[in-house]
Amino acid sequence: MSKTAKNLFVRVRACLCESDVDEKLRLATELADDWQAGRLLRQPVELEDVVEAGRPKKPELVPPRQLKRCQPWRAKRGLVIPGSREAALLTRRARSAPEGKQSRHPNTASSQWE
Helix, strand or coil: CCCCCCEHHHHHHHHHHCCCHHHHHHHHHHHHHHHHHCCCECCCCCCCCCCCCCCCCCCCCCCHHHCCCCCCCCCHHHCCCCCCHHHHHHHHHHHHCCCCCCCCCCCCCCHHHC
8 A cells, every 4th residue: 555555644544554663664764755755636525534543563672781871961850960061162152242241141250040
């Protein structure tokens, strides 16, 4: 049903119902390419309802030690780590602010937050 179907709704339904991850990605990529190229028709068509979207059968479980960690220079929850690139940028912005106008960010060097 992938490339042969020209109807947008038929192709979207096929993507939603697919449970194999690789196949779902392939269908979605083809759908996006065809949509941007203008090769899809948007005519109404009778389709069965999607009762449940396709999902992988069983997720691959790995031990916690094998999980990817975030990069060490990235702070969690939007906090800025002292000495980090973000802290340097914020400090530079605070120093370059016009006289009398102080930065409102709590991690910058301003007397407002000290």
